[in-house]
Amino acid sequence: MSIEFDNNLPIYLQIMQYIKRQIVTGTLKAGDKIPSVRELAAELQINPNTVQRTFQELEREEVVETKRGLGRYVTSEESKIMTIKKEMAGELLERFLTGMQELGIEEQDIVNIVADAVAEGKQSSHRDGRGGTVNE
């Protein structure tokens, strides 16, 4: 498992996104144990201090909690996970809207385009992803 990192953006932010996505998509479930700093650093081939910082930020945001002597775990609060999901969706949306507006597409047209795309997406193969134009 190795992520494609963008060296122009802070790595710790990218890892945070990565972990949040894993939580939101259910790969990491509520209450699951998260790999240790060392393990993750070794897996992703990044500086352990960076991983440490990631975890600290995630803890601050209450996405992750430390249980003394046991390690780090994904928050067990489902509501928190929903919040993250909404936040991430919101970010995606913002980018999408900005992009569409830059292309000069009117608001009503955006809604129609999205409706069509979603309908099409249900028919075509899932391998192509979520049908969004944003790559991450």
Added chain:
Amino acid sequence: MSNILELNHVSKTYGGKKALHDITLDIAPGRIVGLLGSNGSGKSTLMKLVAGLLHPSSGDVRVTGKAVGLETKSLVSFMPDRPLTESWMKVRDAIAYYRDFYADFDQEKAKEMLDFMKLGEGEKVRHLSKGMNERLQLTLALSRKARLYLLDEPIGGVDPVARGKILDAIVKFYDEDSSLIISTHLVTDIERIFDEVIFIREGELVMREEVETLRLKYGKSVDEMFKEVYAE
């Protein structure tokens, strides 16, 4: 904890040419530091000074507060750009050499790393390919429980697979009490394991920054910063 490395107004001149000019820096424990510069910028010279192979023309180099000398040789593990093995040796002889001379050598770790790097103990050193040799040199350097590791171009001239393994090994064997200084001019592959980077150009310390700050504040990768600093 006090600094692992301190350089105080260090200069080094070779026959008229100033290889290093008035370098002052210190490095705290638990850091992985990139020492970046083009060829001939003074990176190797700096490392050799810390390792005790060269002596400063002026200024002061201290490892864990001690002046560079006999004692610091036990604290510093140096992987230079040339092999530290003698042509008569087999891989196991090289390991034995390190084990005999360095009290902090960890035999278990060495065996682990040899397996990880797919190096056979009975192989003759002079029959190893360049990539395998680099892996061996790295194994020797990292199997010591040193306070400061100096790796001079550990991934230069090595195939991508070996490169990956080498980066893996570096991250795996990281320790909060010790620091690593890695010099390289191949920045892209390795920049995500650096805490901070030091840019040296023509013997002078041009820039020193935490890597994530570079990304946050300037939106630049180390590779891009490198190109800016060394643009001709």
Added chain:
Amino acid sequence: MMTLLKYDFRRNWNTLLAGLAVLIIVQIGLALFFSEVTGSVVGVIAYVGAGVAIYVKMIKTYRSNIRSFNRRLVPVTGLSHVLSPIIFGTLCWLGLMVVAAIHYFIYSTTHTGINFTSYINDSGIHVSEILNVLLFLWWVAIFCIIIIFLSISIGGSFRFKTGPWISIVAFFVLINVISWLENIIFSGRFNSNELFHFTEESTALSTTSNRITWSDGTWASIIFEIIVAVILVGVAVYLNNKKVEV
């Protein structure tokens, strides 16, 4: 330092074995194909040659040790780097003497015609004197090699191509200064030309040697040399630690 010594041996092991094999083959060849007198003389010369080869090896070992990264990085005292080749050489010489002794033993048991022991006893040389001479030779060789080592270190302190030339110059300067000093302080004992005289007559060998008469002068001379040697070693160690660079 023992570890340094161990690795000096390991590094040179193959050369040593090869040299030994060559020596033995040469001696056998001499014994089989040459007359006794010529054979013996050449045989002795072969041993001396081996001794000289060891001497050269010591110098080469020192030179490469102060230049190789892996030796310089190792946490051993500068003194060890100087002493290790010396001890290495001495041990090799001892080994050589053992081989020579075995050879002599085989020789004297197979050649009952010539009885060396009575021959030597007749000419009035005792075993202890031979030992004295050997010890004296050893000391001269070591003293000389210390001067050579220091010259190498002096040369090594200069970075350029002039390095080796500086070593040679340093060597001659040192040798001359030291023998001049000795000649002034004591009257001319350090003259390596007059140590041994071999004279060969048509049917027999006879040797006359500058006997090492242990007079006061000789003792003082040796102490002087020991002091000088210590100083030279000290300087060499200092240079190795502070000045010599790779």
